[in-house]
Amino acid sequence: MTKAKNEAAESRIPIPQEAFDWYDEYAHGDIDRRTFLTRIASLSIAGLSVGVIGNALLPDYAKAEQVSFNDPAIKATYEEFASPEGHGTGGGYLVIPSSLSADQKAPAVLVVHENRGLNPYIKDVARRLASQGFIAFAPDALFPLGGYPGNDDDGRAMQRSLDKQKIENDFIAAARWLHSHDQTTNKLGVVGFCFGGYISNFLAATLPDVISAAVPFYGTPAKGELQARVKGPLLLHFGEKDKRVNATWPEYEKVLKDNGAEYSAHVYAQAQHGFHNDSTSRYSPKDAELAWQRTLAFFNSHLR
Template sequence: MTQNRLTVTTPAGSFGAYVARPSAAKAPAVVVIQEIFGVNAVMRGICDDLAGQGYLAICPDLFWRIEPGIDITDQSDAEWKKAFELYNAFNVDAGVEDIAATIDLIRADKQCSAKVGAVGFCLGGLLAFLTATRTDSDGSVAYYGVGIDKYLGEADRLTRPLMLHIAEEDQFVPKAAQALIIDGLKNRAQVTIHTYPGRDHAFARKGGEHYDEVDAQTANQRTATFFKSALA
């Protein structure tokens, strides 16, 4: 596995992306969609893990329009304050356009098998849902996506597989919002929904306050099985 960076160029400007490459000459790709802390060690670690599983993983800097190069943690009040400032300033529609450009770039990479999936966390979970409705991603996974309930009107655009991981005690996704998401998507053949009783937001974030090793491993195994099928 090797690591490097790529530059994604769009009509609005260019931004960087962290890339982890597998040992295989050809491999499917996965776009890793950041939380509100930027392309930090957690996101880079997810890319590295995916590369170890045989995927070409890329994590674009989606905050570049606000402040390029954000790399903070969830370990201090000051960083949380900064993260929420970035979240509130973030343009979701522009972010999805940047993900689409990232998909195009990595699909054209000489190491890519042409199949490209996406996985997102928190804010990235919402963006993963919108990646499924607005781009040609071959399969998308959303971990505890915040705000998906506000975009359920786009569900008719779903044509490729989508998996949702929902924390039942998510402080940022109220029970009512969870019910709307489940009711709005449960009868769609492309969608698989998993809920996690007792789990709070970011239960799969290593080192986070609400990290749960058992349920994180369960969710990650489900994601691995999903990608093996969707990106085959």
């Protein structure tokens, strides 16, 4: 079977919900790869092998490139920033619209990765934003360890080895660096996915006077004592099947209401955690596109 036919076959696999739930456990470090694949092997799905099912669930980042790294509409560079309260120095992927001259400014968006470092999918999200006229910066929490290692298993282990508070301080420093960049306006947004969704909520709470718009995709809220500082505006995206994250939403929503914060939330029917990530079978094209168009409209409304 050709690679194209293999991919087409995998995309049609009727994966049961427990497999998605096991992948969520694996992706968040609750079980290791061997345990994940052993559980997958216990399934009997139309005689398909554990390899086919596993490959359908595990990321294939070649699928995630919607905007080429050498697209003439954007210019991408790697930049460093000072992070004295974090790991000393941080680094990330800066993408600027090519149409922006040196003396022009544009609103900026901080793009925050999942729990495994700056992988190709997140870099592509930054390019997508730059192609829409925003200056996008995607920091890599793994910069102090040499950066994203090229595979998610090692990246996940590396991120777990770092001090969480220092990681948070690195993202605070990244937000301040981007906000003060010579080519950015005083309007800064943040969008993040999974761990990045948490960081988006965290920055909305920690830097309410710096963050002009926050978009957490399936992210948990900041710690309770910080939540009271959130003013918004926030645009929150949830997958209906994401029980772990969704369980935190009712209490968080109550806090937002008590704060008088400006927010809107969308739950996408039948969607999984990670439904925006187009590199795995959790990807829901229709929901991802709708959530992305809502995100762009939100940023255009609050940052321009």
